[in-house]
Amino acid sequence: QLHLVESGGGLxxxxxxxxxxxxxxxxxxxxxxxxxxxxxxxxxEGVSCISASGGTTDYPDSxxxxxxxxxxxxxxxxxxxxxxxxxxDTAVYYCAADLTAYTMCSTRQIExxxxxxxxxxxxxx
Numbered sequence: 768q769l770h771l772v773e774s775g776g777g778l779x780x781x782x783x784x785x786x787x788x789x790x791x792x793x794x795x796x797x798x799x800x801x802x803x804x805x806x807x808x809x810x811x812e813g814v815s816c817i818s819a820s821g822g823t824t825d826y827p828d829s830x831x832x833x834x835x836x837x838x839x840x841x842x843x844x845x846x847x848x849x850x851x852x853x854x855x856d857t858a859v860y861y862c863a864a865d866l867t868a869y870t871m872c873s874t875r876q877i878e879x880x881x882x883x884x885x886x887x888x889x890x891x892x
Contacts, residue, residue, distance in 0.1 A: 769793055769864045769881040776860060776886030779852055785888060787847040789862030795819075795838070799865045799872035800845040801879055802836060804858035804888075811861070813874025815847060820870050827874060830856075852890045859885040 770792035779785050789800060799818050805811040815836040817824050824836055835848045845862060863879035865872070 769795070769798065771862050771864060771881060771883035773860060773862050773883045773886040776888045778889045778891065780892050781853060781890055783852050783890070784848070784850045785852065787849065787860055787862075787886060787888075789845040789847075789883060791843040791845075791864065793843065794840075795843050795845070795864065796840050797866055797869070799867050799878075800836070800838065801863045801865065801872065801874055801876075802834075802845075802847045803861045803863060803874075803876060804856075805861070805885075806855070806858040809858075811876060813876065814860075816872035816874050817845060818870050818872040819867070823870055823872055825872060825874055849888070852888075854890050857888060857890050859887050861885045 775787040801816040817836045838845045864881040
């Protein structure tokens, strides 16, 4: 089981950028990592994933072209670069780990076993 810690959240103006980090307590080589968010009054949703191999990523249409996920296995850390942020991106952001097929990933929550505590992102002027 991995212990995951998110960081990098904060307050940013519309159009701004943030980079979130997800640091793991152990090796992440075999894990796909997903990023999820829960906005006030809404269900948690997936916003990105990256396969264990690093060769596959996926994003929903709501963030495609604005969010990019990457991983640094040497640092056991996964990143979520968020650009052109909008007020509707305001949410608590979570990362999660899935021991799954090496070349695939999913933005479905049910696939993930280990979760971080989340970091708040607020987009407001």
